[in-house]
Amino acid sequence: MKRRGNPLMTPGRRTFLSHVDVILFALDARIPGTSIRVAKKYLHPRKFVYVLTRIDLADPAATRDWIAAFESQGKPAFAVQANTGEGMKKLVPFLKGERERVNRSRPPGTLERPLKLMVFGLPNVGKSSIINRLSGRVRAPTGEKPGLTRGIHWIRCGEEFLLLDTPGVLEPGAVKGDTLMALAATGAIPETRYDPVEVALWLIERVSPVTGRAEAGQDAPDLSPNPALLVLEQFGRQTGQVKKGGEVDLTRASQLYLARFRKGEFGPITLELPGDGIL
Numbered sequence: 274m275k276r277r278g279n280p281l282m283t284p285g286r287r288t289f290l291s292h293v294d295v296i297l298f299a300l301d302a303r304i305p306g307t308s309i310r311v312a313k314k315y316l317h318p319r320k321f322v323y324v325l326t327r328i329d330l331a332d333p334a335a336t337r338d339w340i341a342a343f344e345s346q347g348k349p350a351f352a353v354q355a356n357t358g359e360g361m362k363k364l365v366p367f368l369k370g371e372r373e374r375v376n377r378s379r380p381p382g383t384l385e386r387p388l389k390l391m392v393f394g395l396p397n398v399g400k401s402s403i404i405n406r407l408s409g410r411v412r413a414p415t416g417e418k419p420g421l422t423r424g425i426h427w428i429r430c431g432e433e434f435l436l437l438d439t440p441g442v443l444e445p446g447a448v449k450g451d452t453l454m455a456l457a458a459t460g461a462i463p464e465t466r467y468d469p470v471e472v473a474l475w476l477i478e479r480v481s482p483v484t485g486r487a488e489a490g491q492d493a494p495d496l497s498p499n500p501a502l503l504v505l506e507q508f509g510r511q512t513g514q515v516k517k518g519g520e521v522d523l524t525r526a527s528q529l530y531l532a533r534f535r536k537g538e539f540g541p542i543t544l545e546l547p548g549d550g551i552l
C-alpha cells in the first residue's frame with residue numbers, strides 16, 4: 274500500500290496510529306532533546322521505543338547517558354548507526370519479543386501475524402535507513418536531503434514484521450531560535466530555509482573553541498570581539514573560501530563548515546545532554 278502525504282500531520286493521525294503495534298521514534302543522537310520536543314506533538318501516546326541514530330557522529334559517552342536517562346524513565350531505548358546497521362543486533366531481538374507478545378493475545382484459532390512497526394521522527398534522521406536494515410534489503414529510498422520520503426509505505430519483511438516508512442514530521446516555518454539552529458545544523462531542515470552563516474556561527478559557539486572540541490577551533494584566535502566569527506573567517510581562509518579581493522566568503526565557508534560537521538569531520542559531537550533539562 275502506498276499513500277501520498279503524511280497522515281501523521283493530519284487530525285486523523287490517532288485512527289491511523291491505532292493500526293500500528295510499535296512505533297520506533299528515531300532521534301538524532303546529537304540532538305535527542307530537540308528531536309523529541311519538535312516531533313512528539315505528532316505522536317499518539319502509544320507504545321513507542323526510542324532509537325538514537327547517527328551514533329557514529331555523536332559522543333559515545335553522551336549517547337550512553339541518553340540511553341540510561343530513557344531507561345531510567347522506563348522507556349526502552351536503542352542506539353544504532355542506521356546506514357551500517359551497527360546496534361541493530363540489540364533492537365531486532367527486542368522487536369521479535371514484541372511480536373511474540375502481540376501474538377500471545379490473538380483470538381484463539383487465528384494465525385500468527387507480523388508485528389506492525391512504524392518508524393517515526395524528524396526529517397533526515399535515518400528512518401528509511403532503519404527500515405532497510407530491518408528488512409535486510411534496500412526497500413526504502415534514503416538520501417542526504419531532508420524530506421526524501423514523501424508518502425507512507427508498508428514494507429513486508431517475511432513473516433516477522435510489517436514495516437511502515439513515514440515522511441519526517443516537521444513544519445520548518447514553526448521552529449525558531451535554538452531549535453531552528455539545532456535542526457539546521459544537523460541537516461533536518463532544507464538549506465533554503467535558513468541562513469548558513471547564522472547556523473555556522475551558532476554551531477561554532479557550541480563546538481569550538483570554548484569547549485575545544487572541534488578541530489576548526491583548535492588554533493582559534495583570542496575570544497574577541499566575536500570569537501565565532503573569527504573562527505569562521507579563519508576556517509574560510511584555511512579552506513580557500515575567499516572572494517576575489519581576498520575577503521572570506523562567509524556563506525561558502527559556513528556551508529562547508531556545516532557539511533563537515535554533518536560528516537563528523539570535527540569528531541563525534543553531541544549538542545544536547547540529558548542533564549541540560551531537555552528531558
Ligand SMILES: Nc1nc2c(ncn2[C@@H]2O[C@H](COP(=O)(O)OP(=O)(O)OP(=O)(O)O)[C@@H](O)[C@H]2O)c(=O)[nH]1
Nearest residue numbers: 327354355397398399400401402415416420421422
Ligand atoms: N553517519 C550516519 N549517516 C546516517 C545514519 N543513518 C542514516 N544516515 C544517512 O542519513 C541520510 C538520511 O537517511 P534516511 O534514512 O534517508 O533518513 P530519513 O529519516 O528516512 O529521511 P527523510 O525521508 O528525508 O525524512 C542518508 O544519507 C543516510 O545514509 C547514521 O546512523 N549515521
Ligand SMILES: [Mg+2]
Nearest residue numbers: 400401421422
Ligand atoms: Mg525517509
